[in-house]
Amino acid sequence: MLKTFVINLAGSDDRWETTSRRLTALEVPFERFEAVDGRVSPHPLFERHDDKLRQKYRGRALSGGELGCFASHFLLWQRCVELNEPIVVMEDDIIIRDSFPEAVKVASENISKLPYLRFSGIHLKRRPYKKIDRLGSFDLVDHIKGPAGTQCYVLSPLAAKAFIQSADVWFLAVDDYMDRYWQHSINCYSLMPFPVGLANVETDMVRPKKATRSLKVKLVKACYGLLESLRRNRYRFRSNKEL
Secondary structure (H helix, E strand, C coil): CCCEEEEECCCCHHHHHHHHHHHHHCCCCEEEEECCCCCCCCCHHHHHECHHHHHHHHCCCCCHHHHHHHHHHHHHHHHHHHHCCCEEEEECCEEECCCHHHHHHHHHHCCCCCCEEECCCCCCCCCCEEEEEEECCEEEEEECCCCCCCCEEEECHHHHHHHHHCCCCECCCHHHHHHCHHHHCCCCEEEECCCEEECCCCCCCCCCCCCCCCHHHHHHHHHHHHHHHHHHHHHHHHCCCCC
16 A cells, blocks of 8 residues: 655644544554644745745735645655655545545556546535546546645656646645646546545644735736636647546
8 A cells, every 4th residue: 555644743743643543543554744834934945935926926925834835745745756656645634534545545556647646625616627437436536627725645756756847936835736737737636525534623824814905916816817727728628638
């Protein structure tokens, strides 16, 4: 079975105990990966953050927590490449369902054609997706618009390299970046029903309060959204994917 890396902040002992106890009960091999805490001190990877570009498109900078989350996942992509084997990446604010071991088995068996496979998502409303196959007890789903969230996913070294190579500049949260398949060419597929859900716990991701946006900022954001839609549709057309 693929090894699972659990991203866990120093001091988040309750979450670690809950997650590790559940994985042990499911007989899933796992390892703790200490999260980068961007709220405490900057990490060298934070130099990739383009504040001006972020402000231009989203009206605010990425928070320390969001940068820490991006860095934590980025470091695990590097670990995947170093190990030269597929891994499961998991956060600790989750519900691990009984179907998780089967999902890992399905992912392992199909890793050559599905180098990145989501096990979770938090925004499905107004984010179209379609079933394209049946794998075991799951529907294989193609997300036209990514479901957001980085609670759990499987990736191969090939996918990890692609994520790394396209992440020289950070101006999106890591889940939005990973969902942006037309940038790094790693398609956004998932197994549904999701084998991992989001737990009802207080988030460690502290984001700044939304400031009132000027008309100019709103117009720029709208233009960015239109441009993203055009890029997404062009990618899907060139890849012979239905829109």
